[in-house]
Amino acid sequence: MDTKTTFKALTIAGSDSGGGAGIQADLKTFQELDVFGMSAITAITAQNTLGVDGVYPLSEEAVIKQIDAVSTDIGVDAIKTGMLFSSEIIEVVASKIKQYEWKNVVIDPVMIAKGGSRLLQEEAVKAIKEQLLPVSLVITPNIPEAEVLTDRTIRTLDDRKEAAKQLYDLGVKHVVIKGGHADSQNESVDLLYDGRVFDYFTRNRIDTQHTHGTGCTFAAAITAELAKGQSIPTAVGIAKDFIHAAIEDSLGIGNGHGPTNHWAYRRARGR
Numbered sequence: 001m002d003t004k005t006t007f008k009a010l011t012i013a014g015s016d017s018g019g020g021a022g023i024q025a026d027l028k029t030f031q032e033l034d035v036f037g038m039s040a041i042t043a044i045t046a047q048n049t050l051g052v053d054g055v056y057p058l059s060e061e062a063v064i065k066q067i068d069a070v071s072t073d074i075g076v077d078a079i080k081t082g083m084l085f086s087s088e089i090i091e092v093v094a095s096k097i098k099q100y101e102w103k104n105v106v107i108d109p110v111m112i113a114k115g116g117s118r119l120l121q122e123e124a125v126k127a128i129k130e131q132l133l134p135v136s137l138v139i140t141p142n143i144p145e146a147e148v149l150t151d152r153t154i155r156t157l158d159d160r161k162e163a164a165k166q167l168y169d170l171g172v173k174h175v176v177i178k179g180g181h182a183d184s185q186n187e188s189v190d191l192l193y194d195g196r197v198f199d200y201f202t203r204n205r206i207d208t209q210h211t212h213g214t215g216c217t218f219a220a221a222i223t224a225e226l227a228k229g230q231s232i233p234t235a236v237g238i239a240k241d242f243i244h245a246a247i248e249d250s251l252g253i254g255n256g257h258g259p260t261n262h263w264a265y266r267r268a269r270g271r
C-alpha cells in the first residue's frame, strides 16, 4: 500500500516576473522543502532586480476562483499571503480563511518593494489589522512594516518587543518581527513573540546587495514547515537557516538587488 503523505501549501500573493520574490519565491521555497506548492495570484508585477515597472491587480473574482479551485479539490495544509494589494482582496482572503477553517495561516504583510513601489494600497493597512490578523497564526513584518502596522517608531529591541505585543493584541497568535532592516552591522536578529515569551533567531549579517525576496522566502519556508506539522519555533528556525543559506550563496543575477539562491539550503545538505 502507498503510505506516502504529500504536504501541500498555498501562496496567495503577487507574481514577480524577475523570479526572486512573490509567488515565484514562494513556490521555489515550498519545492525545496519537499512541499507541494499551489498559488492564487492577486496581481501581476513587471519587475526585475532594478525595480517594479508595472502593477496589474486581478479582480476579486479571479482570486476567489483560484482559491476555491485548489481548496475544493487538492486541499491545503498551510497558506501564506504576500502582496494583497487592496482592501477588497484582503476581505476576500479573510473570508476564505474562515470558510475553509484554515489554521496554519502565515501573513507576510508586504507593503513596498525595495525600489519604493507600492504593493499594498495605503488604505488597505486597516483591513490587514482588522480582518486578517484576527484569523491568522503568524505575521512576519519587517521593521518598516511593523512601524506602519503599529504606528510607532522602532529603533531599539525594546521598541520591537512593544510592537510585537501590540500586533499580538490584534488577534494574531505569533508575531515575528524580522531584523533585516535593523541597524546592527554584525548580526540579523529575528524576534518571535507568542503572547508570553520572546525568542530570538540570530545569524551573522551578510554584506550583500542581493536581498530581493528575502522576506517572501523566509515566510514561505515557515509556511512549508507548518504544512509538515512542525511547531512554530522549529519552523522559524528552519526558515532562518534556509534564508541565511540563500543570501550567503547568492547567484549574482541582474544589475540591481539580485535574488537569493533558493537551492543553497538543499545543496548544503548534500541533497
Ligand SMILES: Nc1ncnc2c1ncn2[C@@H]1O[C@H](COP(=O)(O)OP(=O)(O)OP(=O)(O)O)[C@@H](O)[C@H]1O
Pocket: 021, 114, 141, 142, 143, 178, 179, 180, 181, 188, 189, 190, 203, 204, 205, 206, 207, 208, 211, 212, 213, 214, 215, 216, 217, 218, 240, 243, 244, 247
Ligand atoms: N544581510 C543579511 N544578512 C543575513 N540575514 C539577513 C540579511 N538581510 C535580511 N536577512 C534575513 O532575511 C530575512 C528577511 O528579513 P528582511 O527584514 O530583509 O525582510 P523583508 O524586508 O521583508 O524582505 P523583502 O522585502 O526583500 O522580501 C530575515 O530572517 C532576516 O534576518
Ligand SMILES: Cc1ncc(CO)c(N)n1
Pocket: 013, 014, 015, 016, 021, 022, 023, 045, 047, 082, 083, 110, 112, 113, 114, 119, 212, 213, 214, 215, 216
Ligand atoms: C510580487 C512581489 N511580492 C513581494 C515583494 C517583496 O519583496 C516583491 N518585490 N514583489
